[in-house]
Amino acid sequence: MNINLKIWRQKDKKDKGSFKAYKLQNIDPNISFLEMLDILNNRLIKEKLEPVAFDHDCREGICGSCGFMINGQPHGPQKATTVCQLHMRSFNDEDKIVLEPFRANSFKIVKDLSVDRTAFDRIISSGGFVSVDTGKAEEANSTVVEKSNADEAFLSAACIGCGACVAACKNSSAMLFTAAKVSQFTLLPQGKPEQKERVQSMVATMDEEGFGACTNTGACSAECPKEISQENIARLNREFIKSQL
């Protein structure tokens, strides 16, 4: 298949940046989207030009490194899929494909399609943990957790921190990301003792980092490659209000 790419090129965070067009021919529909970019980059390097920078590492859809906008959608058209798990068979011959970095004030552009998502780490380090020192844990099976709660906590904990939720949101809100972590610990007995401080501190950090307020439109969940549910946000709101009482 042949494809027509329009890719955002930006040297660094100070550069203004612009779109550049590239045409690729005879692309095997069975290769992955990132392998298609590898082919483009290989060609650019051969032409002594700078390749397109993009983040990626595991290429198994779990590390959360990859992610950019494909035709206006974070991670592209396929539901519940990271860019690295997207294949060219999702596109048609002669398609126009526009690639842009995740756009959010709190995610500064590093280069081309690569952005800085370390704000997420700062949200986690403000409370996304259980305070238990190594070696001070009790026997594992002395804590019984109802299976349904354990399963639900797992679904919240499945977040890969890719930032698609922020990119999908017109307010660049990090509510879904923050709520997923708050939910995991709310659902488990281990998280109970620090519940109040956790939710307050994580929400405060989220605000300090410049993420916007929740729009309640659900774009975040719809675009989340791990299908983290909006219910997490409801749970965060409930916990946040409870913590103020």
Added chain:
Amino acid sequence: MNCFNLSSKTPNGDLHTAWTRHKNALQNLSKEEANKYKVIIVGTGLAGASAAATLAEKGFNVDAFSYHESPRRAHSIAAQGGINAAKNYKHDGDSTMRLFYDTIKGGDFRSREENVYRLAETSANIIDQCVAQGVPFAREYGGLLDNRSFGGVQVSRTFYARGQTGQQLLLGAYSALSRQLKTEKVRFFPRHDMLDIVLVDGKAKGVVTRNLLNGEIKAHHADAVVLATGGYGNVYYLSTNAMASNVTANWRAHKKGALFANPSFTQIHPTCIPVKNSFQSKLTLMSESLRNDGRVWVPKQKNDTRKPNEIPEQERDYYLERIYPAFGNLVPRDVASRRAKEVCDSGHGVGPTGFAVYLDFKHVIENKGKDHVKEKYGNLFDMYQNIADENPYKTPMKIYPAVHYTMGGLWVDYNLMTTIPGLFSIGESNFSDHGANRLGASALMQGLADGYFIIPPTITDYLSKEDPENKKTTNREVFQSAVNKTEKEIDTIMNIKGDMVVDEIHRELGKVVWDKVGMSRSGPGLKEALDIIPTIKEKFWNNVFIPGSKNDYNQELEKALRLKDFIELAELMALDALDRNESCGAHFREEFQTKENEAKRNDIEFMYVAAWQYNTDGKPKLFKESLKYKNVKLKTRSYK
């Protein structure tokens, strides 16, 4: 170069009390005293993050470096199946002794008894720790933790979180680390590559790093350095490792004097999605846990082009069940991989390339229903369908072995210290616990055992005997010259200005290493590899082209610096494989096999760890640490 007396420092006497006795004899430091010391940790996956968190809890100051933007992105996250622990929750006869025995036997009697026993002993504490952190392990309806079984064992001791156990354990360690970031006991340096170790009076006292975003080369000093930098499977180009997983930190330490042990012990995982085309950038693993319920088969007829569903039961060869009636589809990885290669090489392979076998879930779906399978393996099935474009609920998966894990690594003693004083190595980056083959669900176990429970007391003991560096700076000649050397190397590579892309050269290297130092090796093949690799090295130094600037986010330069070290490592791997005139575990030398095509060990001549010393003249020197088995009886592995 120095001559080493390779002392493993393993405790004498009773195996069951060895670690406790050893720990009790180690020097401790109070929090106030610990606060005077700084430890550098390179790599923040399971091993590095758990070590960083625990050392900070004990009062040490930690500088942690990673090439990732966040510790949560380390490749530990991709481990799917689970983590072993001798909890015996299933009352199926499991015990520390049994986990120890399974691991020693699985490693084909090429690992240290004392290390492996300690690993088994620590396993139960890991689960306690992770549960306390809120890791959402799978649970039974009664609310207790669930287990499943894994290859190479007959008990159910594997704890799991669907097919995302590595993710959940890493996020647990990451959260413990994040808690310390808040206290500022840990400083995290994202997007930094370590390019050199700095020695002061022969002891590791710092590192040189490159900031990947702006190219800044900088020295950092500390009282000790811990490498938790993972394995070197990407030497094969195609592997299940993450794209940027590399050997650079370990290799640079090796060139500064740390011995490299058993480099040729590389694990080829049996259940991966087969290679499809020449642009392929990486291989994807399907968790070994699938072999619990999936049955492996090929058509009995050679070059059979029928669809799998058209091949009747009596014309299928469930070869693992046929050859190994006792373990069936759950034989260890090396055995399953080699047998897959064998059936494909003899013309029974399936799929467009003929290099694949079926992994079939038809029987379990018929017996227990689709929902049961979905609950257990849902995300793996989705992943398969997405990549292979076939529905594994309806048609069997096609799988083929791929490079997955490296048992070899930096040589360490019982304290996990390398042959450079003050330089420690933990997790996959060391060689210590898996011998010639690692059992499934044991990598997560080792990473966390090393990080949470073993390195904290041993490094404390080391530091208690050192004067703190805290008043000193990197304004010393030895740090400056290390920075200059690194800068010069980068300039040299930038200035080659040839016409080959880094990946092109890497693919060439990978093909040689896969063909000659892969699933099976032979004397002549290895010699050939030793002839070819230097020509690839030459290509690199004469023909590589790096676009852009060194003071920029330059992913090609990163790759080139890593490839340079992989090329040098590849030579050592071939040399090590050639030197070991026996077959053991994953190291299968065609000349040394039994009549049934199983690995034929030579315990009289080769029951040792091969630890190689780097020499500038290009001729590595071999040191041998002989292995002694006092608590298990040596025998030929049999899974029949």
